[in-house]
Amino acid sequence: MLELLASLGAVTLSALQRTGRGFIFLLRTLVGVPMLLLRPGLLIKELYSTGVQSLLIILVSGLFVGMVLGLQGYISLSKFGAEESLGVVVALSLVRELGPVVTALLFAGRAGSALTAEIGLMKSTEQLSGMEMMAVDPIHRVIAPRFTAGFLAMPILAALFSAVGVAGGYLVGVEQLGVDSGSYVSQMQAGVDWRIDVMNGVIKSIVFGFVVTWIAVFEGYDAIPTSEGVSQATTRTVVHSALAVLALDFILTGLMFT
Amino acid sequence: MIPSFAPPCITGCHPPTVATYAAMDDPHIRIENLSFARGDRLIFDDISMSIPRGRITAIMGPSGTGKTTLLRLIGGQLAPDSGRVLVNGEEVAALSRRRLYELRKRMGMLFQSGALLTDLSVFENVAFPLREHSRMPEDMIRDMVLMKLQAVGLRGAIDLMPSELSGGMARRVALARSIVLDPEMIMYDEPFTGLDPITMGTIVTLIKRLNLALGITSLLVSHDVEETLSIADHVILISGGKVVEAGSPAELARSESPWVQQFIQGLPDGPVPFHYPAPDLVEQFLGEANA
Numbered sequence: 001m002l003e004l005l006a007s008l009g010a011v012t013l014s015a016l017q018r019t020g021r022g023f024i025f026l027l028r029t030l031v032g033v034p035m036l037l038l039r040p041g042l043l044i045k046e047l048y049s050t051g052v053q054s055l056l057i058i059l060v061s062g063l064f065v066g067m068v069l070g071l072q073g074y075i076s077l078s079k080f081g082a083e084e085s086l087g088v089v090v091a092l093s094l095v096r097e098l099g100p101v102v103t104a105l106l107f108a109g110r111a112g113s114a115l116t117a118e119i120g121l122m123k124s125t126e127q128l129s130g131m132e133m134m135a136v137d138p139i140h141r142v143i144a145p146r147f148t149a150g151f152l153a154m155p156i157l158a159a160l161f162s163a164v165g166v167a168g169g170y171l172v173g174v175e176q177l178g179v180d181s182g183s184y185v186s187q188m189q190a191g192v193d194w195r196i197d198v199m200n201g202v203i204k205s206i207v208f209g210f211v212v213t214w215i216a217v218f219e220g221y222d223a224i225p226t227s228e229g230v231s232q233a234t235t236r237t238v239v240h241s242a243l244a245v246l247a248l249d250f251i252l253t254g255l256m257f258t
Numbered sequence: 259m260i261p262s263f264a265p266p267c268i269t270g271c272h273p274p275t276v277a278t279y280a281a282m283d284d285p286h287i288r289i290e291n292l293s294f295a296r297g298d299r300l301i302f303d304d305i306s307m308s309i310p311r312g313r314i315t316a317i318m319g320p321s322g323t324g325k326t327t328l329l330r331l332i333g334g335q336l337a338p339d340s341g342r343v344l345v346n347g348e349e350v351a352a353l354s355r356r357r358l359y360e361l362r363k364r365m366g367m368l369f370q371s372g373a374l375l376t377d378l379s380v381f382e383n384v385a386f387p388l389r390e391h392s393r394m395p396e397d398m399i400r401d402m403v404l405m406k407l408q409a410v411g412l413r414g415a416i417d418l419m420p421s422e423l424s425g426g427m428a429r430r431v432a433l434a435r436s437i438v439l440d441p442e443m444i445m446y447d448e449p450f451t452g453l454d455p456i457t458m459g460t461i462v463t464l465i466k467r468l469n470l471a472l473g474i475t476s477l478l479v480s481h482d483v484e485e486t487l488s489i490a491d492h493v494i495l496i497s498g499g500k501v502v503e504a505g506s507p508a509e510l511a512r513s514e515s516p517w518v519q520q521f522i523q524g525l526p527d528g529p530v531p532f533h534y535p536a537p538d539l540v541e542q543f544l545g546e547a548n549a
Contacts, residue, residue, distance in 0.1 A: 122376075130373030133333055134387045134435075135362040137355075141390075 022218050025139070029217070032137070032144030042145040050111040050146065050213075051153030055160070057110050058103060062161035065102060066168025069093055073169070074177050083173075087184035088191030090169030091162075095192065095201040096257070099162035101249050104208035107154055108241035112216035115146055116237040119220025120230035128221075143217050150216065154209025155202055162201070200256040207248060212241045286311040286443055286475040287332060292341035294324070294331060301327055303499035304341070309492075314469050314476040316490035318483070319497050320521070320530070325479040326370075328496075329445045332477070333367060334358045346442075363391060366436030366444035366474075370451055372428035374420040374435075380407070381416045384435045391439065406434040410464060426457030433464060443475035444468070450482040458482075462489055483522050495521065 036043045073089040119142065122128050128138040166188070173179040192198065216237045223233035287309035294302045301324035309315045317325050330336045331343050337351040344350070345361060353361060374383050384403045388394055394402070407413045410430040420428060429449060436444055446465060450458050466489045469476045480486045487493065487507040495503040495510070495518060503510060503518045510522060520528035536542070 125376070126369045126371050126373040127375055129335065130367070130369055130375075130432075132335060133362055133365065133367040134390065135359040136387075136390045137359070 018222070021222060022214075025143075025218050025221060026214055028139045029143050029147050029214075032140035033148050035140055036145055036148055042141075043148055046145045046149035047153060050115065050149045051157065054107060054110045054153070054157060057106055058157045058161050059164050061102065061106055062099075062164035063168040065098055065161075066090060066094065066165030066170075067172045069098070069165065070169035070172030070177075074173055074179065083177075083179050084183035085187050085191075086169065086173045086179050087166075087186075087188035090173070091166055091188045091192050092197060094162040094165040094169075095197050097201075097249070097253070099158045099165065100201055100204035100208055101245060103158040103161045103205065104154065104212055104245040105242055107150075107157060107209070108212045108216070108238055108245070111150060111153070112212050112237050112241050113234045115150065115213070115216040116220040116223070116234045117230060119143070119146070119217060120223035120225070120233050123221065123223060124225035124227070124230060139221075143221060147213050147217050150213030151206075151209045154212065155205040158201070158205035158208075196257075200252075203256075204249065204252050207252065208245050211244050211248060215241050215244065284311050285309055286346065287477070288342075288344040289328075289332075290342045290344070292331065292343060293339050294327065294336070295339055296327075300499050302338075305496070305499070305501050306341075307494050307501055307504065309475065309477055311475050312469075312473045313491040314465065314478060314489055315492045315494065316478045316480060316486045317494050317496060318479075318481060318486060318521070319495055319502075321481060323496050324499070325481075325496065326447050329367070329447055329477070329479055332445065333362065333365060363387075363439055364442045366439070366441040368429065368432050368436050368444065368446045368449055370448040372420075372425075372432035374423075374428055374432055376420050378420075379416070380412065380418050380420070380423070380431050383420070383431060384438055387435065387439050402438060403434075406438050407431075409437070409468075410434045411460070424457075426453050426460065429453070429457075429461060430464070433461075433468075437468065437472070437474075440472070441474065443477065446476065446478045446480070448480055449478065450480055450485050458485060465489060483524060487522070497521075 069090045070086065073086050073093075074083055077083045077085055077089065119128075122138075122142065128142065131138045131141060170181070170184060174181045174184050219233040219237045219240075220230075223229045285308035289305065289307045289309075292302050292305050293300070317328060319325055327336065331338055332345060332350065334350040334353065342349050342351070345365075348357075348361060350358065350361070375386065378386065381400075381403055384406055385399050388399050388402060392399075404413055404416070407416060410433050412427060412430050412434065415423065415427060415431070420431075423431065449461050449465065453461065462485050465476060465478065468474055469489075478486060478490065487510070490507055493503075493505065493507055493510055494501055497517065503513055503515055505513075510518060513519065517529040519525070520530060526532050
């Protein structure tokens with residue numbers, strides 16, 4: 001019994017220490033963010049690798065999710081003779097929920113895992129130590145640009161996901177299933193509120209971008225510097241990010257829409 | 259041909275005796291009553307030592323004795339549990355981050371792996387400290403990088419990526435990078451490990467020439483006895499968390515300590531036994547046979 005309590009205590013202490021390290025790491029990263037104004041080249045390079053290189057998977061996924069929404073929405077709405085409302089159903093589903101959430105999950109899998117692996121490998125090959133010994137703070141030079149790029153890229157990717165999804169819903173609903181195109185667009189315009197729906201979706205994607213990128217860069221920086229350690233850190237990034245996004249989505253939805 | 263930095267001689271230019279004693283009066287690095295543990299394992303147990311200015315000092319000892327840890331303590335990447343590490347009279351662990359980074363600008367470090375930034379070319383790797391710490395115009399940076407690469411014989415490799423370099427070339431590029439800010443001291447972490455004889459000879463020569471030409475304090479961590487003793491002015495042997503012996507290579511060769519003799523001659527058995535502690539051989543065999 002005593003051993004069980006001791007091991008439980010050890011696990012709790014370890015988790016608390018790690019959380020503390022994570023917050024200190026975040027503070028040091030945030031201090032480094034304004035310095036990027038002096039060196040925008042670093043940020044642009046990272047925006048390319050985290051944002052632009054994630055575009056394909058985000059756009060293709062957005063298209064398919066929109067098409068599925070169009071199909072499922074049509075099947076459900078046509079039972080009530082309300083297929084003209086397909087546009088608003090697709091758009092609300094995307095901008096409120098699926099756009100930010102699915103983009104964040106895809107972003108964690110594509111860019112988050114890459115960030116963790118890259119930083120973890122830099123650590124295991126002593127590149128981060130080497131920078132420290134050259135009097136260059138790796139948190140400012142390596143972490144801050146990646147964190148900022150991920151944070152900035154996420155809302156843009158989520159917006160593109162939603163836009164392509166709406167187009168996917170249009171393709172299926174209007175072009176394939178015969179919903180009136182005017183109804184699709186006008187119902188969408190009338191039913192989607194800029195502040196309540198779109199802005200709240202953007203806020204969600206900003207929060208998710210912040211959290212997913214923080215988890216990804218911290219896991220890489222805190223990884224055990226071995227191949228196994230980096231592999232475990234990469235897995236943790238995807239799992240923790242997914243759980244954090246889903247849990248935060250519930251909380252944010254509760255705060256925003258109730 | 260390996261380029262010369264300044265004086266043409268490699269060994270024998272300065273007899274270690276008088277100069278070393280003079281340098282000892284003004285140590286570059288002083289370690290006082292240092293203790294350091296990782297978890298339950300005590301790595302350094304109240305050790306003290308002085309690293310003379312402008313000379314090559316070798317820290318030697320068996321694998322796992324904490325030689326690299328000592329370099330990290332000197333560089334401020336680790337903090338001692340007790341005791342002090344002083345570089346140029348400044349206590350490293352007590353420095354603020356800003357002052358520690360100022361100190362590190364005057365330190366070079368050659369990592370065992372080279373630690374080159376894999377997404378940058380050879381040129382950009384060597385230019386990295388200059389870009390970070392100076393506002394030199396681009397043509398001056400280029401000239402500086404070319405000079406340093408010429409010094410390590412790799413001016414022709416300027417456009418290669420780290421993945422295109424051999425282990426020895428990577429270490430030479432890293433050496434060029436570590437001297438690009440003209441540091442007062444360089445720490446070499448196992449610079450000879452895993453190198454072929456020609457490359458090893460090149461690195462040995464470069465370390466010696468850098469020390470002679472630039473007067474850099476060189477701190478060399480290694481367990482390659484022959485190469486290290488051929489260039490070191492001062493050697494400190496550590497084992498089991500303690501300084502076992504210190505002196506010039508000649509003094510170590512004359513040491514009456516069986517441990518020192520076993521280490522520098524590479525004898526398989528001696529005070530450090532060949533066999534890992536085990537139960538009695540006969541007892542174990544008979545025990546297994548009877549079981």
